[in-house]
Amino acid sequence: MVLVGFGGGCHWCTEAVFQPLVGVRAVRQGFIRSDAPFDSWSEAVEVEFDPELISLRDLISVHLATHASISEHKMRGKYRSAAYVFDTDQQMDCERIIADIGSEAQTDFITQVLMHRGFKSSDERFHNYYQSKPEKPFCQAYIEPKLAKLRTQYKQLLQGEHDR
Template sequence: MATETATLGGGCFWCLEAVYQELKGVVSVESGYAGGAVPSPRYEDVCEGTTGHAEVVRVVFDTDKISYRDILEVFFTIHDPTTLNRQGNDIGTQYRSVIYYHDETQRDTAQHVIAEMANVWDAPIVTELAPAPEFFKAEAYHQNYFRQNPMQGYCAYIIAPKVAKFRKMHADRLAG
């Protein structure tokens, strides 16, 4: 199996993780932090906005089953790439829309997808595009958060509707 890694930030990492875990061809999803200046950041510090990190997911996928372009097309349907440092009520640089590319091919693909998505959104896309920095895996209680806590308030009222929207929009891309 040939795999590739995508590192994406689009608001709370719990939301992105919940969607990508259901996507056909995804091998693993880890929530974490990237793009900041503090080594080994902790959730509390990232939430304060003092580390410079974004909440991100690291998605490993089987390139025989799904392409990087497909990963990005889903990304642009599950968050608002036009709001700077914000997704709904989540406000701060840690919630920025960002694509961290792992090689020049990913960068080129991301540039093309961003240009195409500019025709879909009514406002300019503010998604940051940058080389993948060091990834710091989030604390264990953040992994598989939605699956383990579906009735928790944020999960029930914020994540569940996003997952439902994803399932409806991308039914053909759901893992079996």
């Protein structure tokens, strides 16, 4: 198993995006920080995955496609666009993958690759938010469009779909 962190939007949304992916063993919703000047807590998730079943490139591709990864906005402190890594090898891999995807898409991503320096879990009542409350207005307005994108653009990565 390998661990990586992702931040970019609300952790309720990010959690819901990664949970249905094949090879993802666990998604922990909370806050991650890095080294200064990125040492403030920012909403994010830790994703534990099996690289035999899903690649880091696939995870990053999904991440870049399901949040505002090309635009700065006033909430970037709370919703830092980042991949959080645990060592320099993983850092180099993530940087290369983001650059490659950007080149292929002819897009400049603002997503940073930062060292993971701490995690704190969000309040347990918010864990599995979409799974437990899919009918809520927030879920319908913000999470469901991201999942619809997964179903159309990343169907092969969804649990139950990759064997078909």
